[in-house]
Amino acid sequence: MNTQKKSTQKKRRFNLYAMVWRTPIIVWQLLFFVGPLLFMIAMSFFLVKNYRMIEAFEMKNWIKMFSKNYFWDSYYLTFGLASLSTIIATVIAFPASFALAFKVSDNVRRWVIFLLIIPFFTSYLVRIFSWYVILAESGVINAMLSYVGLGPYTMLNTMFGTLVGYMTLCLPLVVILQTFSLANVDKNLIQAAKNLGCSPIKTIYSVIIPLAKTGLIVAALFCFILSFGDFVSPYYLGGSKPPTLPILIIDTTKSGQQWPRAAVVAVVMMATLITIAFAALALAYKKRASR
Amino acid sequence: MNFIRFKDKPGRAPYKQGREFMSKKTIFKPSRRDVLKYSAAGAAATVLSTPFVHRTWAQTTEINMLAWYGHGEADIVGAYEEANNVKFKPKYYAGGDNMLALIAQSPPGTYDVILSDGEFVQQLNAAGYIDELNPADYNFDDMLHEDFTNFPGHWAAGKLHSVMVRCGHLGVSYNTNAVSAEEAASYACFWKPEIQGKVGHFDWHLPSLGMMSLKNGNGAGLWDLDDAAWNAVQETTMSLRSQVGGFFDYGGTFNSLKNGEMQAMCGIGDWITGVLEKDGAPVASVVPKEGGIQWTESYCIGKGSDKADQVKHFIQYMTSPEGQVKSAQMAAYPGFAITKGGRKLLNEVDPKEAQRTGQVDGMANDPITLIKEGRIHYRDIPQQQSLEDWNDFWSEYKNA
Numbered sequence: 001m002n003t004q005k006k007s008t009q010k011k012r013r014f015n016l017y018a019m020v021w022r023t024p025i026i027v028w029q030l031l032f033f034v035g036p037l038l039f040m041i042a043m044s045f046f047l048v049k050n051y052r053m054i055e056a057f058e059m060k061n062w063i064k065m066f067s068k069n070y071f072w073d074s075y076y077l078t079f080g081l082a083s084l085s086t087i088i089a090t091v092i093a094f095p096a097s098f099a100l101a102f103k104v105s106d107n108v109r110r111w112v113i114f115l116l117i118i119p120f121f122t123s124y125l126v127r128i129f130s131w132y133v134i135l136a137e138s139g140v141i142n143a144m145l146s147y148v149g150l151g152p153y154t155m156l157n158t159m160f161g162t163l164v165g166y167m168t169l170c171l172p173l174v175v176i177l178q179t180f181s182l183a184n185v186d187k188n189l190i191q192a193a194k195n196l197g198c199s200p201i202k203t204i205y206s207v208i209i210p211l212a213k214t215g216l217i218v219a220a221l222f223c224f225i226l227s228f229g230d231f232v233s234p235y236y237l238g239g240s241k242p243p244t245l246p247i248l249i250i251d252t253t254k255s256g257q258q259w260p261r262a263a264v265v266a267v268v269m270m271a272t273l274i275t276i277a278f279a280a281l282a283l284a285y286k287k288r289a290s291r
Numbered sequence: 292m293n294f295i296r297f298k299d300k301p302g303r304a305p306y307k308q309g310r311e312f313m314s315k316k317t318i319f320k321p322s323r324r325d326v327l328k329y330s331a332a333g334a335a336a337t338v339l340s341t342p343f344v345h346r347t348w349a350q351t352t353e354i355n356m357l358a359w360y361g362h363g364e365a366d367i368v369g370a371y372e373e374a375n376n377v378k379f380k381p382k383y384y385a386g387g388d389n390m391l392a393l394i395a396q397s398p399p400g401t402y403d404v405i406l407s408d409g410e411f412v413q414q415l416n417a418a419g420y421i422d423e424l425n426p427a428d429y430n431f432d433d434m435l436h437e438d439f440t441n442f443p444g445h446w447a448a449g450k451l452h453s454v455m456v457r458c459g460h461l462g463v464s465y466n467t468n469a470v471s472a473e474e475a476a477s478y479a480c481f482w483k484p485e486i487q488g489k490v491g492h493f494d495w496h497l498p499s500l501g502m503m504s505l506k507n508g509n510g511a512g513l514w515d516l517d518d519a520a521w522n523a524v525q526e527t528t529m530s531l532r533s534q535v536g537g538f539f540d541y542g543g544t545f546n547s548l549k550n551g552e553m554q555a556m557c558g559i560g561d562w563i564t565g566v567l568e569k570d571g572a573p574v575a576s577v578v579p580k581e582g583g584i585q586w587t588e589s590y591c592i593g594k595g596s597d598k599a600d601q602v603k604h605f606i607q608y609m610t611s612p613e614g615q616v617k618s619a620q621m622a623a624y625p626g627f628a629i630t631k632g633g634r635k636l637l638n639e640v641d642p643k644e645a646q647r648t649g650q651v652d653g654m655a656n657d658p659i660t661l662i663k664e665g666r667i668h669y670r671d672i673p674q675q676q677s678l679e680d681w682n683d684f685w686s687e688y689k690n691a
Contacts, residue, residue, distance in 0.1 A: 050395065050418060051388070051391040051392045051395045052395045052396070068683070068686070068687075069687065069690070070683075070686045070687045070689070070690040073690040074690060129542075129546075132546055132550060136550040136551070136552055137550075137551060137552060138550055138551055139550070154488065154536075154552075156537075156547075156552050157536050157537035157547070157552060235540075235543070236542075236543055238537075239491075239536060239537020239538060239539070239543075239547075240494060240537060240538040240539070240689065241535065241536070241537050241538060241689070242689055242690045242691075243538075243686070243689050243690065248686065251494075251682070251685075251686055251689075254385075254386060254388060254389065254495075255388060255496070255678060255679065255682035255685075256388055256678055256679055256682070257388055257389075257391070257392040257395075258679075
């Protein structure tokens, strides 16, 4: 009896201890995520009169935006570009991550990860503007191609330019996340696969990728989220041609200060990202069917 | 001299020296030579920093400014601040909509001085955001054109609400290696097949659609379009879409013209190409035969400001010859002097810039001559459609 009471008291103390540590993040999320999100949803029903928002509950903004073809064109474009960015980043990053996880020494891996982190020390906008020098028709790449009689090719203000920007933003992060994920794969299982006659390629597909699945999907998810919400690359390297949803938000707020209509676009973006994130996490943590 | 001394013990490890450094400090005893040496250094530092100290002391009155970028920078207001014991605290905006929103969302009296696009002054006044001005305080007799005194919307019921300080013209901006001066004499050059994918837009519907309206021959009625004329403007604009290489903000426009990615630009004028041209880039801006659009900037005193007298004095300064020259030479983006005194002084102190921009009496591209010839139309807002209609079409156009 006494032992049970002590155990309950201990459990209660433990829960209190855990709650103390949990509280800051809960408060933070409530204040800076849930609160603004609810306000944004509410704002999408407001009206604008004389450049001032009027509190209201009207569907006008939703009807207006959903009835416009340019909204849906931007939506499909943004979704498509973010998906493409995710696929490209995942495919490009994997061989590098694989090499970092399995083929190099710990020391080399540490240095490469440090070098991958370095780009984050500088402003993303500055990094994007630096691509002007490289991608311009009079830039570095076209100058090199001209020596072999090629070009000049238009790379700025194209979807290619936008994707270059997305890679600048996402690729280092995807490589880092994939590397950590692959490095945590139990090497004994890889060795066992080899001992049982599994070819190197089959080992990757049958053993390594399934074991590192969660990290690989999370890396891809981060890439999708960052690309989907990025304003800088499609604007400065893609020439806003055609505009993505973040550019549409800016355009909408610039004209007549239509923050409620911009909120409609933002809510749609959030809903899309939340759906994608839940689907990706469900896939990441889905247990393999036992054979 | 050591401020903190510790006994030197040769051969001791640095770690131990560090511990002594912490523990065995003694009292600072400067020698006479130390005193002389550091007094001299102190005096020198004081002398060298005097201009900055003076500038700091001058910050006695803070004037809150709402303006386009560049108007609160040192090249424009630095000399005025020094001379008048004031310090400008600028808040920059981009576009009249943005300006109105910032004022609407701020308490009365937040902004002491407001630089407004000419066409938005009437909205500022209608909303009660600006104070009435006394016409006797300003030298309107010195204006280069009578329209500058009686600029549309600046007066209401015989009362003055804003004073124009500068302007500029929008037309065809182009790379001189890709488009000839003859071709640039018409907006039709934007459709030149050789520059397909190289035509850029400044990402604001008003000047670009205004130019398309001029291309359609709407002349002085470019903002006053009935349904048929508005549809025609949309058709003309859509026909340009295949030529367009991008939609840019100020930085993007600047870069794409500078690196040659864009060889013609719709919606801008010398306010961007002028900066590049002075830097040696092969770009220019002209007012084509169909006409050009004038952007106009005017100063107002914010309603509820308790520094109205200082602001009045500043507006007087900006319309004085000295202020007009600073405005014409503004680092962020150049504008025309609008007073006779300003033009005269500009020709004396910077004849090259005066020549480059046609601000010389008798030149064919003298902006005042262009206005008198009826080739310049003041930027306005759509008369028969709403700004929202124009913006909706602009979004459709960008997505086409």
